[in-house]
Amino acid sequence: MTSLWLDRVDQIETDTFVPDVAYDDVVVGGGLTGLITGVLLSRAGRRVAVVEARFVGAVTTGHTTAKVSLLQGTRYSAILSAHSEEVARAYLEGNREGQAWLLRYCSDHGVPFxxxxxxxxxxxxxxxxxxxxxxxxxxxxxxxxxxxxxxxxxxxxxxxxxxxxxxxFNPLDVLTALAAELRARGGVLLEDVRVKGVDVGFSSTVSTDSGTIAAENVVLATGIPILDRGLYFAKVxxxxxxxxxxxxxxxxxxxxxxxxxxxxxxxxxxxxxxxxxxxxxxxxxxxxxxxxxxxxxxxxxxxxxxxxxxxxxxxxxxxxxxxxHNHVPFVGKLPGGGGHVYLATGYGKWGMTNAPMAALRIAGEILGGQMPWADTLGSRVTKPLAALQAIQYNAEVGVAALQGWAAAELRPLPDEAPAEGEGVVGRRDLRPAAVATLNGRTCTVSAVCTHLGGVVRWNDAEKSWDCPLHGSRYAVDGTVLEGPTTEPLERLV
Ligand SMILES: Cc1cc2nc3c(=O)[nH]c(=O)nc-3n(C[C@H](O)[C@H](O)[C@H](O)COP(=O)(O)OP(=O)(O)OC[C@H]3O[C@@H](n4cnc5c(N)ncnc54)[C@H](O)[C@@H]3O)c2cc1C
Incomplete structure (x- = not known):
């Protein structure tokens, strides 16, 4: 399922991972949020690495519909149901600034829109x-x-x-220009490097599947934060x-x-x-x-x-x-991150303006800038009704977890391999297992999501294993595709 935007031949130039290097800022994620944040920080003369687990634009930015709009469905009535008018105005202000930044960037860099x-x-x-x-x-x-x-x-x-x-616009045109500017300013762009964890200290140690690097600040621009501190997976x-x-x-x-x-x-x-x-x-x-x-x-x-x-x-x-859950993105410092780990999530399918908004806000915090709309959004109080909706959603997550385990416990995995393009979850040696056949190859993996233990389900459109709890997704062989997890599904032989 290749998107219109990723159906192109030009390549984005990247760098080679070198372990044990210390950067000022490590930005995790090569989507719109990560690349704009990387560019803003490198413009300020900081030594920046953007670390992408797959390839630039591989996840949501490469599969968006890329309307760069301040009218966002029914967003403002939703925000007003959960917050004060001041918060809704600050949301608009932040998005207006994000949109203006992005379109000016396009004009200045010859990106068509x-x-x-x-x-x-x-x-x-x-x-x-x-x-x-x-x-x-x-x-x-x-x-x-x-x-x-x-x-x-x-x-x-x-x-x-x-x-x-x-x-x-075409979001890949923008990502291509941002990647080029990042590297032209001395930033490092790494693909196929998955971050597994961040140890916070005087300077943070970022562990990846290729080795460790160090950074003063770490920005989690991963769509949903990969670290569970702050429990953001339960807030979106x-x-x-x-x-x-x-x-x-x-x-x-x-x-x-x-x-x-x-x-x-x-x-x-x-x-x-x-x-x-x-x-x-x-x-x-x-x-x-x-x-x-x-x-x-x-x-x-x-x-x-x-x-x-x-x-x-x-x-x-x-x-x-x-x-x-309260219709306004979460952007800022991650709790337990020692004041040096930042996150951005919860754009609700309006990231073309919210990603630059978040990048401006995070880069502003790191560089010492002041944005009144960001202060208002950062200190917002959610109305009780929206808080109740969050509780209800998490109750549904609990039900989905139980249903997944119960279904996997009930039926044993079939003896025969599934037909081409099909997958099935069942019990094998007393544990939930998932087996699927794709391109003539049958793979059996553990059906237990490595994020928080949900039982994955077969996605018959994408031919993937998707977790119904917090959105982690895996390829047929268990490789991580996206979501909060950082570990693959265990291969079973
Ligand atoms: C169907 C759809 C249509 C949309 N249409 C619009 C629209 O018209 N207008 C609009 O404004 N918004 C739209 N959006 C929303 C918008 O596309 C997203 O909000 C935005 O692209 C998110 O960008 P991002 O950089 O935060 O995330 P992403 O583009 O997902 O980038 C995150 C990156 O982090 C990487 N990553 C994850 N974990 C790790 C790790 N452990 N180590 C290293 N890298 C990691 C991922 O591989 C990924 O490349 C749409 C969304 C969807 C789903």
Whole structure:
């Protein structure tokens, strides 16, 4: 499932890992957050290493839909349900600054982007009230939106909030430019190096699967923090969703659209080999909790073909992002990190503006900058209702854990290897095991997630093992793909 953005031939230049080197700052993660943070710190003359477990853009940034928008679905009404107006305004201010930084960066570095209007619309009459509520929330926080009809869409809609002059781009163009600037300023960019732990001391020791390095500051720009201090895995929900690109005959809507109701529908255009394509997204669900992710792909494809007759699919992909239980990202110092370990998580699928916001905030803290919106976000107090939702989510995690273990205990692993592209979890020698066949090869691994012991489930779309607790994902052979874990699933022979 290669995304439209990763379907390219140009390579990003990287460096070779040298053990026992001391850096000023080690940034863990080569997505948008990590690379912007690395660039900001290296611009200040600091010696920076960005350490990426897979390759630049491998995880969410390479699989996003990359709308760079301050209108973000129903984000402002959600924030106002959990926080004061002051916090919602600070969120907007931080995102505005992040968006301005990123688009200025694109202009200065020849990275193409297109200016487009953003729309939040109701695709069913039941969503009309949410549109009105979002319009009021946007106006309250100071966003210059209008209430309109979505005339451009080829299907019925029931009210639309519009924000003019937002942007869309190809996220790999931006990552490529950031990686080049990082290295041009003396920064080091490492791929295929997974960080396993950080020992905090006078200077921190960062252990990786290739050796150790040292740093004054460590920034965890890993999507969800890989260290469990601060229990951030219990403060965010991992949400997986699907995207695809289509060649469409005739008119393609030019705006960037997102529906309010579930299943969500997201639209934007993009350019592929000089041709305009339509990017369609949606069908989000909690990671590892859907019985058949492939059915989500099939349903989204069918919806597109119904509404854009003659459309031909060229790419399909999926990705996950982390929704903060109180709708505002967590950015700043990690508890127990001695004041020198930073984290950024919980962008809720709005990382194109939240990643630069977080990078500006973290680099600002390291370099001694002052941002009033960051102080407001850092000292926010969550309303009791949002706190209750977090408790409910964690109760659901507990149920998913029990269900996974019970199901694995009940049935023994079948004697026959699963058919090509299939995987099954069962009991083997009294422990949960997972067996799958891919490209003619059958692998058996422990089914117990190495993060916090959930039992993984088969993802029939991605052909992966996904943990329903906190979103760790593994390849068929147990290799880590993403999520809070740092260790592979144990191989069983
Ligand atoms: C389907 C979908 C559509 C989206 N659409 C939009 C949109 O239109 N607009 C918008 O604003 N946002 C959107 N988002 C959200 C946005 O894409 C993300 O918030 C953003 O890309 C996150 O960037 P990041 O750098 O924090 O994380 P990532 O891009 O995931 O980067 C984290 C990196 O850390 C690495 N890593 C993890 N663990 C380790 C380790 N132990 N050692 C070393 N490296 C490690 C990973 O390999 C990864 O490359 C969307 C998200 C999804 C899922």
């Amino acid at each position: 297109e200016q487009r209007d953003a729309y939040t619309y109701a695709g069913a009459s039941a969503g009309a009230a949410s549109v009105r509520k979002e319009f009021d929330a946007c106006r309250r926080v100071g966003l210059d939106v209008t209430l309109e009809d979505a005339d451009e869409l080829p299907y019925a809609s029931y009210g639309t909030v519009r924000l003019r002059d937002q942007a869309q 929900t991992p949400q997986r969703s699907y995207a695809m690109a289509f060649r469409v005959p005739g008119h393609v809507p030019q705006g960037m659209y997102l529906s309010t109701e579930s299943p969500t529908r997201s639209l934007r255009t993009a350019s592929y080999n000089g041709e305009e394509v339509l990017v369609v997204g949606g069908n989000g669900h909690e990671v590892g909790r859907h019985p058949s992710p492939q059915s989500m792909v099939d349903e989204l494809t069918a919806w597109t073909l119904e509404n854009f007759p003659g459309a031909v699919r060229s790419h399909v992909w999926s990705a996950q992002d982390y929704e903060s």
